Amino acid sequence: MRVLVNISYQGSQFLGFQIQQNGRTVQQQFEKILKRMHKHDVRIHPSSRTDRGVHAIEQYFHFDTELDIPEQQWQYAMNRALPGDIYVNHVSFVSDDFHCRYDCVGKSYRYKIYQSKHKDPFLNGLKTHIAETLDIDKMNTAARYFIGTHDFTGFCSQKTEVVSKVRTLYESRIEKTENGFDYIVTGSGFLYNMVRVLIAFLIEVGKGKRQPEEIPKLLEDKDRNKVPFTAPAEGLYLEKIYLTPSELTTDFGNDIKLHRKKSI
Amino acid sequence: MRVLVNISYQGSQFLGFQIQQNGRTVQQQFEKILKRMHKHDVRIHPSSRTDRGVHAIEQYFHFDTELDIPEQQWQYAMNRALPGDIYVNHVSFVSDDFHCRYDCVGKSYRYKIYQSKHKDPFLNGLKTHIAETLDIDKMNTAARYFIGTHDFTGFCSQKTEVVSKVRTLYESRIEKTENGFDYIVTGSGFLYNMVRVLIAFLIEVGKGKRQPEEIPKLLEDKDRNKVPFTAPAEGLYLEKIYLTPSELTTDFGNDIKLHRKKSI
Numbered sequence: 001m002r003v004l005v006n007i008s009y010q011g012s013q014f015l016g017f018q019i020q021q022n023g024r025t026v027q028q029q030f031e032k033i034l035k036r037m038h039k040h041d042v043r044i045h046p047s048s049r050t051d052r053g054v055h056a057i058e059q060y061f062h063f064d065t066e067l068d069i070p071e072q073q074w075q076y077a078m079n080r081a082l083p084g085d086i087y088v089n090h091v092s093f094v095s096d097d098f099h100c101r102y103d104c105v106g107k108s109y110r111y112k113i114y115q116s117k118h119k120d121p122f123l124n125g126l127k128t129h130i131a132e133t134l135d136i137d138k139m140n141t142a143a144r145y146f147i148g149t150h151d152f153t154g155f156c157s158q159k160t161e162v163v164s165k166v167r168t169l170y171e172s173r174i175e176k177t178e179n180g181f182d183y184i185v186t187g188s189g190f191l192y193n194m195v196r197v198l199i200a201f202l203i204e205v206g207k208g209k210r211q212p213e214e215i216p217k218l219l220e221d222k223d224r225n226k227v228p229f230t231a232p233a234e235g236l237y238l239e240k241i242y243l244t245p246s247e248l249t250t251d252f253g254n255d256i257k258l259h260r261k262k263s264i
Numbered sequence: 265m266r267v268l269v270n271i272s273y274q275g276s277q278f279l280g281f282q283i284q285q286n287g288r289t290v291q292q293q294f295e296k297i298l299k300r301m302h303k304h305d306v307r308i309h310p311s312s313r314t315d316r317g318v319h320a321i322e323q324y325f326h327f328d329t330e331l332d333i334p335e336q337q338w339q340y341a342m343n344r345a346l347p348g349d350i351y352v353n354h355v356s357f358v359s360d361d362f363h364c365r366y367d368c369v370g371k372s373y374r375y376k377i378y379q380s381k382h383k384d385p386f387l388n389g390l391k392t393h394i395a396e397t398l399d400i401d402k403m404n405t406a407a408r409y410f411i412g413t414h415d416f417t418g419f420c421s422q423k424t425e426v427v428s429k430v431r432t433l434y435e436s437r438i439e440k441t442e443n444g445f446d447y448i449v450t451g452s453g454f455l456y457n458m459v460r461v462l463i464a465f466l467i468e469v470g471k472g473k474r475q476p477e478e479i480p481k482l483l484e485d486k487d488r489n490k491v492p493f494t495a496p497a498e499g500l501y502l503e504k505i506y507l508t509p510s511e512l513t514t515d516f517g518n519d520i521k522l523h524r525k526k527s528i
Contacts, residue, residue, distance in 0.1 A: 008384075008385050008386075009385050010385045010386050010388055013277075055386070079383070083388075084383065084385065084388035084389065085385045085388045085389075086385055087382065087383050087384070087385045089382070118351065118353070119343070119348065119351050120272075120351070121272050121273050121274045121348065121349045121350055121351045122272075122274050122319070122390070124274055124347075124348035124349045125348065125349075126386070
């Protein structure tokens with residue numbers, strides 16, 4: 001039986017999703033509980049690996065089990081054993097050929113920024129602080145340049161180990177909030193550190209140090225040295241995982257270009 | 265020169281205010297910085313010691329220095345060296361006979377509760393979760409019984425080591441919020457765990473398990489065994505420190521009973 005689990009977590013106190021030799025990770029918290037329940041190791045497979053300090057409003061993972069436990073009971077059992085910074089929102093059974101990573105056709109991220117003269121210790125780890133005034137309209141203009149299918153080599157970590165750095169973004173926009181703004185970006189997939197590099201560039205635009213019109217050339221140049229900053233992890237939230245193409249076309253229209261990992 | 269420092273902190277990752285042999289405390293963070301600046305140990309004296317996991321929207325401490333540094337520069341130097349979960353809001357010079365603890369004539373606490381079927385990992389450590397529906401009006405009626413001068417022996421930790429357990433509360437009320445409510449309480453002083461015992465009792469009233477009318481008898485009985493619960497630290501915020509009687513009379517009127525530690 002394959003079990004699909006929808007979770008949220010506050011990432012501040014985790015070294016990331018993926019299990020590590022030493023240190024507290026989201027995967028480690030779940031595999032510890034599942035091992036206790038199964039009396040043997042159980043591996044979980046997430047839709048997305050989040051880095052140290054990154055949060056998830058919605059994340060999925062799946063695992064296989066021989067235990068005969070109803071869906072709601074799985075949710076209850078895991079929540080009872082989990083620490084307060086992780087929560088299981090929903091559990092469902094899926095077919096054995098479903099795979100959280102390969103069936104993921106898109107993801108949304110939200111990057112949260114608050115603006116004030118003084119830092120707020122209660123937003124520490126939850127939003128990134130910027131003291132300067134930013135030109136939000138200009139940032140929004142710049143954000144739109146990223147929409148579409150591009151080679152994002154110039155906007156990801158140089159440590160990115162994938163062959164193709166072509167990704168399609170369906171949405172890329174700034175949304176004002178009470179004390180600052182969020183950057184919302186949805187795409188077929190994201191390269192290592194890509195969202196944090198995109199928002200760091202947009203902040204430079206907001207400060208007037210870069211111009212929206214530079215973006216087409218920067219995408220073409222594929223040179224990370226021309227886009228030097230990476231915004232901190234604390235403002236980054238994995239917000240939504242698209243597990244079916246129809247979810248994506250509902251949100252962004254039938255004309256969008258889909259990338260299906262399974263068929264590659 | 266005596267320096268008065270107004271700070272805020274998010275308490276989740278601290279073992280409390282007071283320095284300990286091992287572990288991260290607010291006092292330790294400041295004394296480490298001050299030692300580096302002075303090249304010798306400097307002791308800080310807070311208005312209030314907060315427990316493990318308790319937050320401070322406003323807290324004060326003072327220390328003595330021989331360094332010739334302007335007020336704003338003190339703020340800047342400390343904030344630059346502090347971790348993100350502590351912030352210095354203001355620094356001022358005070359007379360040598362001023363003392364943060366002995367000049368404190370009152371304090372306000374706020375206890376934050378959110379109500380929902382599901383736990384929210386993003387409120388973990390910041391608000392206390394209650395799934396049940398509560399009768400807020402009844403809680404407010406009960407809260408008002410605590411206002412005035414009472415012996416709070418029945419409503420504090422049995423470990424409280426002070427002689428007199430008589431305290432005056434100027435304010436005790438429930439305030440509705442977007443996702444729950446806050447309990448706000450202001451008094452001349454508070455006994456160990458007192459706010460957490462008061463709110464735990466009010467929650468029992470909200471659930472219909474206790475009645476507001478029981479309170480006068482419970483105060484009279486002075487028996488902690490009759491008030492068995494203590495609410496968790498995570499929802500508790502030290503909100504305001506009153507350092508002069510006039511601040512208190514401005515907020516609560518000239519007729520209030522003042523307790524001045526200095527004259528005791």
